[in-house]
Amino acid sequence: MKPRQQRMLAVGLVVVGVAVAALFTLQALKDNMMFFVSVSDVVAGEYPQDRNFRLGGLVLAGSVEREEDSLEMTFKVTDMRCEVPVSYTGVLPDLFREGQGVVAHGRLDGSGVFIADTILAKHDENYMAPEVADSLVDHVADQTAPLTEYTTGCNEQ
């Protein structure tokens, strides 16, 4: 083997070796790499029991209820299969909307309500002009409304 081919092999081995090492590391840390836990996983009990965690999903349309004289509010987070009720007191980000993605940080209380101390809005990858979005509103509403049909297999319900 010529010296140049040896160097080519060495470079190739470094790249492949690091990639394999990264793959194993990330695989081992898989659960820790998740920024949030999905609603179905929370309902199935697969969430960190001993510490606060983040719950991610969509704000269920029509579920947002605000107190009259305080910043206290409750809403439901859904992944189109299951729902988790969330209680929160504080200021919401601009993008917080019914039907939009949300990431709540906090813990579950004994009765299955998620007590959030922080609410972050998660934006989706779609960019549209308002008038285009208006024409899609009916369509979006169709997607988010009939949730109860999908709740089979969700033991919370």
Add this chain to the structure above:
Amino acid sequence: MWKFIHKLASPPHFYNLAPKLVPWFTVPGVLLVAYGVYAGLFLAPADYQQGDAFRIIYIHVPSAYLSMMAYMIMAVSAAIGLIWRIKLSHAVAAAAAPLGAWFTFLALATGSIWGRPMWGTWWEWGDPRLTSELIMLFVYFGYMALRAAIDDTAKADKASAVLALVGAVNVPIIHFSVEWWSSLHQGATLLRKDGPAMDPSMLYPLLAMILAFTFLFGALLTRRIRTEVLFRERRTRWVKDMVLSAKGRN
């Protein structure tokens, strides 16, 4: 073909060629920025959810893309330099690093500014997209620090090239982080199987800005490589001759 590449890779040839190349990057770059900024700020409609705040995308996405593109240029040049011992390609890697670091910083800063009103947070530790991009900034810093710490250029080239190769594993992690793990950051808008999820009136200015940033990056990179070549060759015959003949003209 090989003769052409050998000639291009010769430091004095590149040094003389670079000034002729730069305008081919600068002129289209400036024209595209002019169109992109005007169309992005005035022609594109406000977003249905984010309003006018979405317009930061016209800086954020090109910066983020170039932060990764610059890294790939750096890593590939470093590999070519290691394997074929081409001095110019080490100069390319060294010249690309600070530019890549700046674009990484721009991507992080604009993302943070957008994240505060939209997500409700400047920064979230533990988010895979944010964290992997930050790691890339640190790899750039490490690369530049390592180069600066070694006086012998040939040794600095080799050591930093290995670091660049090791850090390259992070680039696909950044790109796919939003697919592999749950993330606060949204998924890809442009590089999707079913085409860009963006209104054409918003998309064209974005594509123009991506192209514009690429051209301007090319202009900056070419100039930086030229300076890097001059510094590396400062003790060679051709640089001395050039300096002497320039003095003679005065």
